[in-house]
Amino acid sequence: MSIKGKIHKIVKNSLADMGAEDIDFAVEYPASLEHGDFAVNAAMVVAKKLSKNPREIADELASNLKSALGKDIISVSVAGPGFVNIKLSQSAILSELEGAVSEDEEWGKNNTRSGERVSIEYGNPNPFKEMHIGHLMGAVIGEAVSRLIESSGAVVVRDTFGGDVGPHVAKALWWLLREGITEPGSATEIGKAYLKGSNAYEKSETAKKEIDSLNVTLYETISMAENEAELQNDKRKLLAMWRTGRELSMQEHRRVFALIGTKFDYEFFDSDTVAPGMRVVNDGLKKGIFEKSDGAVVYHGEKHGLHTLVFITSRGTPTYETKDIGLAFLREEHITSGKVIIITGTEQIGHFNVVLSALSEIAPGIAKKTTHVPHGLLRLTTGKMSSRKGNVITGSGLIREVIEKALERNKDPIVAEQVAIGAIKYMILRQSPGAEIVFDTEKSLSLDGDSGPYLQYALVRAQSVLRNAEKSKDIKNIDAPILTDDAPETPYDISRLIVRFPEIVANAERLLAPNLLTTYLTELAGEWNSFYAKERIIGGEYEAYKLSLARAFIKTMTNGLAILGIEAPKKM
């Protein structure tokens, strides 16, 4: 049993002896290491029930803990309004530290989700458009959340959903057709065509009509794709163009995803979801789940405290809502998982509330296991991104820019890329996922202080210590996963933080909050840097023990960064 478990049990029994059963108290990490390794708030919780002074109760709990824990503790004290603070002894820390030294890649993982299969949708850039930093943000958070869930023993199936039919595609294709480009050459060319088409759509009535009509044609054509031979010549050309365009866009999207370490098991497209979506919604129309209104098929969200949304337009084309319904069924068929997580920007909260409400009437089982996890938007200090204003930052553009910055400090292109992407990921993962990020390209992306490179650098220096130690002939068993007992009586703070790692990971997973892990790793890196500056490791007192601490730190930081999806450079 873990020490924490022991403490919990002792306190629970003590409370029962005092006449307080089933009390919901916490054994937690105190705000500061100075307060100890664990704090118990039980005295304050039961004070009223027992009509006693919390400090009195705390004193009694403290003395019980002291005698029961014996050599596991240095001290138990009562502080503040009635906290019982417990400071662990070196021997207790050593036994907890054992895992960090011996478990290797398993250190920090747990099996609370072993046997589970979880599907996660994120990223979701559209073909025919460039990927902007909003998609990058979703991808970074989605990847970290996926890895967190994997760290709990689940199998995670990643998928991304792209809009390959709809007005934005019609806009891009309309422009290409107008310019007589039948074979688009690059994703960039297509992205530009979208912008041009989009502009024309707003400025010219004729263009608007043509694009709307092309949109309908496109839906028809794509729905006929399986019987291509029956299509007229111009439609067959349109289909070919659409296929080329989609593939070119996706190749570019995949390239950017690969840069940030994401690979999707499934790529779903609107065109795949139209048929199942239309079928299900039309079926729901018959059952009265959806209703006709002004020629459109709508879901009356008002009945459930939401707002009404159109699922099928009066022109007979499906909207995003219907496509998401179709996707739910498609995903069920292809992936079949016990839990579905959909990660998108917060602006889609309303949309998903409606879709999930409709889905709960159509397929309660699917709706029940589906969770929408919104992430905050990325805002520029210069205002909202807008393609017309020309202040859109593309995903690849941002990465390129930060790599340039990193190259100023490190000429190795591999390291510069790891540092740059680490910095971007850190910026996104350091804050709670729902919060908006205000982003200043000049200032926000720090390579110093509270940053990705700070974590990477602490790790690199620790690894360097081990390398130097290996060269020294006096030190034996450098790789041996054993902890020496030859340690100072008072544990170093760095070791007290290392042992918290598994619980931090479990907690971050439970709350789907990678920022909790990021904050912890930053604190850990800071503690290591202080230790490194203060203590001589090679040739210092307790050399063997300090080297094993370095190893434990390296394992912890390496595994932690891996969960966040941040790469660890060999040298910096």
Place this chain on the structure above:
RNA sequence: GCCCCCAUAGUUCAAUGGAUAGAACAGGAGACUUCUAAGCUCUUGAUGUGGGUUCGAUUCCUACUGGGGGCACCA
């Protein structure tokens, strides 16, 4: 107009209802003949306003102020 989210230091962000609100950047000061200075040590500086619940509120409730997002045929 209706609904949702947010408000913490000069700036960008933290804080399962808990202790002296924690970092980083910027500002000020410093250490270093030693394992990588993208580092270390010290320092200045903050919970939008008014009520309420609680032993205890940045956290929960409420009103207000200010910002963001959503609200039928876009995704």
